[in-house]
Amino acid sequence: CYKESPKDEL
Amino acid sequence: MNIFRLAGDMTHLASVLVLLLKIHTIKSCAGVSLKTQELYALVFACRYLDIFTNFVSLYNTVMKLIFLGSSFSIVWYMRYHKVVRRSYDKDQDTFRHYFLVLPCLVLALLINEKFTFKEVMWTFSLYLEAVAILPQLVLLQRTRNIDNLTGQYVFLLGAYRGLYILNWIYRYFTEPHFVHWITWISGLVQTLLYADFFYYYYQSWKNNQKLHLPA
Secondary structure, three states, rough: HHHHHHOOOO | OOOHHHHHHHHHHHHHHHHHHHHHHOOOOOOOHHHHHHHHHHHHHHHHHOOOOOOOOOHHHHHHHHHHHHHHHHHHHHHHHHHHHHHOOOOOOOOOOHHHHHHHHHHHHHHHOOOHHHHHHHHHHHHHHHHOOOOHHHHHHHHHOHHHHHHHHHHHHHHHHHHHHHHHHHHHHHHHOOOOHHHHHHHHHHHHOHHHHHHHHHHHOOOOOOEEEEO
């Protein structure tokens, strides 16, 4: 799931 | 989003705003490393390649735009603003970009989660962010006398890193399968680089003195 990827961080 | 992540983002934002405030109102960038600022601009440019293709949230998109805009405007101010650029300590800020950029690029090509252009650029940005503060720390060591705003800028950046580690610990225990070695290790290295600075910052704060770094 994309939400769990660190790419939702800045 | 948890409280550590939000607090981390806010201290990161505050650090950039403190720096822009200093440059914009005092019209001085004394003690600020252009090398570090250029590296941050490169970090954000490489990391946010997906800004218009991968929508996470309005919050994320706005923050990405702020970080991109602020880092490039700081570089612009220091290079081209007719007053600000005169206060830049060019002779002291001698760290070579490629000493940091090349090893990070090689490492990103070798160690990444997926060998695609975007993924390698994203990994490169993580490695580079970990060491991008080094020219700034070297400049602080050389000039030793640090004005309050520059000290606060580095302090806020360090706080942002510390809070992100707490955020990862929190996410590890609350989200299933949240394991990201590349992010964690480069984040940890980055935070450790601030440890020395934090020690002297704490000392000067405790003694209510201006921040002086030892030679």
